[in-house]
Amino acid sequence: MTQWLKLLSDQQHKLIFGNEHSTDPATAYDKKRAVHAGVKGDSVPADQVQAVWQREMEQSLPAPEDACVYINIPFCQSKCTYCGFFKNLADPAKIADYTTALIKEIARTSSSPMIDQTRIRAVYIGGGTPGTLNAAQIAQLLTAINRHLPLANDCEITFETRTHDLGGDKLQACIEHGVNRFSLGVQSFDTRSRRSIGRIDSGSAVINNIQRMLALKQASVSIDLIFGLPHQSIDTYLEDIAIADQLGVDGMALYQLNVFEGGRMDKSISAGRTIAVPETAEQFRYHQAAFNLLTDMGYHQLSMSHWVQGTLDRSIYNRFSKLGKTIHAFGAGAGGRTDHYRYFVHPSVNTYMEKTAQGIKPIMGMTETVHMSALYDFITGQMDTGKLRFDLAHGLFDIDLKTIFSPLLTSWEQRGLATTNERLLRLLPAGQFWYVTMNQALLDILEIISTNGDYEPLQERIAAQG
Ligand code: SF4
Structure with missing residues (x-):
């Protein structure tokens, strides 16, 4: 069961085990692996994508299934210096045409059996910045979502935006047309x-905008905060968390800054225009300080990055996407999946609008789900909540993960990253900082076993700041 150890090259061993002899959990691995865990499947040839897509959408489901929807608005008013998601500067004429195309895509695709027979439990309108739509466009888009998609009665509809982009009329349009959750990219109140990262508003302006949203009492409010920013210290980061707590937000998602x-940002730091940011080992200390503070304040975790107070912030879309549920994707650059395929809508807004006008789903790439995807999704969904149930994996997949992973689990336990018992692995606070890296290590082991060693662990671009 642990024969895989003999198949590892030195480099693979280092990626999976990290720095085995380090007694400081801050240096358990060299760097965090920056992308979420996942193993790629075989590509569908470009000339077959449309036929495969049509067949998949015509599939009938034996019974209604849970699914979620992701809608991408690939425009921003300005580009934040650290961002890897910026696509297009906001251009009112283009946004108007794009909104029209998007609504057509939703209306046309949603009548297919594959969508019509699902129950949409969460819609996530993300980007870019959906707040770049004007109030009328927001109303039109939400009307189309409500009219065409089979939304469950308890469907969570999230609108992601910067507070700067959501004036009173837009906020009203969101509320009047069913948005019940806001996800706000605050990053810091300082x-x-x-x-230093290209955010426009002052901290006090952001606070005023959040108070305006909370006062409506119509939707839950979750904010994103980043640790490791320029000019930030552990104290000012904890102050950000304390401000969010005093405001009474329902949830906080805490992310590490990755300088790519x-x-x-990398160029700006190299040129001396931006001061250097903390390296990974120092970011570890920010993470642990926040963990301790939020635990002391009585928050609980929906996932490794998402802390909530109370029960209003459910974050269903994020949970579903980690669990490998079906995601129907709309809009340029959106990614979706069914039981059998993952697909990616063309990121070019012009190409997207041309293809949509021709009545074609503008898919740029499609991969077939690999044979072990369900197991990988299970592991990823579990690790995202800080645990891995061996007994459930055994019941669902007839696999003894505890024995297979035992050399790595022993190493993690010795280094204070996790504990295990017969039933489960549980991440300790130190392990929570490294959870994506640890998650990927588990999947790498399964791939090495299934390919008899003929597998190169993903060497994705990782944070540049050490
Ligand atoms: S608003 Fe969001 S998506 Fe746009 S550049 Fe800033 S961080 Fe990136």
């Missing part, structure tokens, strides 16, 4: 840190 090699 004006100096905000400006060759990106704007």
Whole structure:
């Protein structure tokens, strides 16, 4: 069961086990692996994508199934220096045409059996910045969502935006047409840190906008905060969390800053225009300080990055996407999946609008789900909540994960990253910082076993700041 150890190259061993002899959990691995865990499947040839897509959408389901919807708005008013998601500067004429195309895509695709027979439990309108739509466009888009998609009665509809982009009329349009959750990219309340990453508003302006949203009492409010920003210290980061708590937001998603090699921020730091940011080992200390503070304040975790107070922030879309549920994707650059395929809608807004006008689903790439995807999704969904149930895996997949992973689990236990018993693995606070890296290590082991060693672990681009 642990024969896989003999198949590892030195490099694979290092990626999976990290720094085995380090007694400091801050250096358990060299760097966090920056993308979410997942193993790629075989590509569908480009000339077959449309036929495969049509067949998949015509599939009938034996009974209604849970699914979610992702809608992408690939425009921003400005580009934040650290961002890997920026696509297009907001252009009112183009946004108007794009909204029309998007509504057509939703109306046309949603009548297919594959969508019509699902129950949509969560809709996530993300980007970019959906707040770049004007109030009328927001109303039109939400009307189309409500009219055409088979929304469950308890469907969570999330609108992601910067507070700067959501004036009173837009906020009203969201509320009147069913948005019941806001996900706000705050990143920090500290004006100096905000400006250093290209954020427009001062911290006090952001606070005022959040108070305006909370006062409506119509939707839950979750904010994103980043640790490791320029001009930030552990104290100012904890102050951000304390401000969010005093405001009474329903949830906080805490993310590590990744400076990507060759990106704007990396260049700006190299040129001395932006001060250097904490390296990964120092970010570990930010993470642990926040963990302790939020635990002391009585928050609980929906996932490794998402903390909530109370029960209003359910974050269903994020949970479903980690669990491998069906995602119907609409809009340029959106990614979706069914039981059998993953697909990616063309990221070019012009190509997207041309293809949509021709009545074609503008899919740029499609991969067939690999044979072990369900197991990988199970592991990823579990690890995202800080545990891995061996007994459930055994019942669902007839596999003894505890024995297979035992050399790595022993190493993690010795280094204070996790504990295990017969039933489960549980991540300790230190392991929670490394959970994506640890998740990927588990999947790498399964791939090495299934390919008899003929597998190169993903060497995705990772944070440049050490
Ligand atoms: S608003 Fe969001 S998507 Fe747009 S550049 Fe800033 S961080 Fe990136």
